[in-house]
Amino acid sequence: MAINKIVIDAENSIFGRTCSYAAKQALQGNEIVVVNCEKAVITGNRKDIINRYSTLRKLGGFSQKGPKRSRLTPMMFKRSIRGMLPDFRWGEGRAAFKRIMCYEGVPKEFEKDKKVKIPGTRHDKFIELKELSRSI
Numbered sequence: 001m002a003i004n005k006i007v008i009d010a011e012n013s014i015f016g017r018t019c020s021y022a023a024k025q026a027l028q029g030n031e032i033v034v035v036n037c038e039k040a041v042i043t044g045n046r047k048d049i050i051n052r053y054s055t056l057r058k059l060g061g062f063s064q065k066g067p068k069r070s071r072l073t074p075m076m077f078k079r080s081i082r083g084m085l086p087d088f089r090w091g092e093g094r095a096a097f098k099r100i101m102c103y104e105g106v107p108k109e110f111e112k113d114k115k116v117k118i119p120g121t122r123h124d125k126f127i128e129l130k131e132l133s134r135s136i
Helices: 015-027 046-057 073-082 091-098 129-135
Strands: 005-009 031-035 041-043 100-102 115-117 126-128
Touching (some): 005 015, 015 031, 015 091, 041 129, 046 126, 046 129, 073 129, 126 129
Parallel strands (some): 005 115, 031 100
Antiparallel strands (some): 041 126
């Protein structure tokens, strides 16, 4: 099995489709680099999306203080990819999760690489991941 490095440009691509593509390619043994994570879009009603993600941040009762999830866009992106892997703690899911890197913007080392764009139709109602991370 040949290991390839796949650089995914998440600018104006649909968040869930990009995450599922990255998870599938990582399971096949490819190294995945996702750039421009903050520019990925989540389709749907803006208020509903913000409400859903803000409640995920405030889990736990009075005695519990967590679990709290990161607001950084690359970490939000990587966590959603982790949820699409079979079991990220052991075996092939863990190995696949180690092959995934997410970046905000485009680092200099990946500027010249060929980038893959994930096709998807953009809807009227959407929110960028950058805006979501600021509002929660």
